Amino acid sequence: MPIVEWKESYSLKNEALDKQHKKLLGILNRLYDDFMEGVNDSAYETTIDKLLAYADYHFKTEEQLMDKMRHAHTYSHLQQHKVFYENIRQLKETAGQSSKEQSRELIEFLVNWVVQHMIVEDGKITQ
Numbered sequence: 009m010p011i012v013e014w015k016e017s018y019s020l021k022n023e024a025l026d027k028q029h030k031k032l033l034g035i036l037n038r039l040y041d042d043f044m045e046g047v048n049d050s051a052y053e054t055t056i057d058k059l060l061a062y063a064d065y066h067f068k069t070e071e072q073l074m075d076k077m078r079h080a081h082t083y084s085h086l087q088q089h090k091v092f093y094e095n096i097r098q099l100k101e102t103a104g105q106s107s108k109e110q111s112r113e114l115i116e117f118l119v120n121w122v123v124q125h126m127i128v129e130d131g132k133i134t135q
Contacts, residue, residue, distance in 0.1 A: 009041075010037040010040070010041075011036065011037055011040040011115070011116070011119050012033050012036060012037065012119045012122075012123060013033075014029075014030050014033055017127075018123070018126050018127060020126070020130055020131060020133070020134040021134060022133075022134050024069065025069070025070070025073075025130065025133070025134070028065075028066045028069060029066075029122075029126050029130075031062060031066075032059075032062060032063065032066055032122060033119075033122065035055070035058055035059045035062055036059065036115070036118060036119050036122060038055050038058075039052075039055045039056065039059055039115060039118075040115050040119070042055050043111060043112065043115060049103055052103055053100060053103050056096060056099055056100045056103065057100070059096055059118075060093070060096050060097075060100075063089075063092060063093065063096065064093075067089045067092075070085070070089075070130065070133060071085075071086065071089075073133060074133060077133070079132070079133065081129070081132055085129055085132075085133075088125060088129060091121075092118070092121060092122075092125070095114065095117060095118055095121070096118065098114065099111065099114050099115070099118070102114075
């Protein structure tokens with residue numbers, strides 16, 4: 009069962025960014041499913057690696073768009089991306105070591121962060 013589902017209210021009315029956001033949410037859902045199903049650490053870490061790689065790809069797309077626009081919030085936006093990376097790295101480093109509750113809370117934080125970031129911060133890109 010997904011932890012988060014795409015809602016039309018998340019749309020930025022930018023086909024490329026919306027498509028990437030949907031994919032990012034899909035990977036987060038896979039991560040949550042892996043966690044809930046108790047897959048082995050190797051499979052769980054593979055999904056975390058996919059999340060890191062896709063986040064990197066997606067964030068570069070946003071950053072390039074912001075550079076082209078000479079967007080006023082580029083620096084703060086980049087700093088927020090760094091926070092996301094650090095939380096994913098923390099999740100990977102603690103995989104298999106932290107309590108189930110800690111891992112679940114971190115996954116929920118990542119999901120909430122992505123949704124909030126899409127609505128508020130990424131919304132600034134397309135305004």
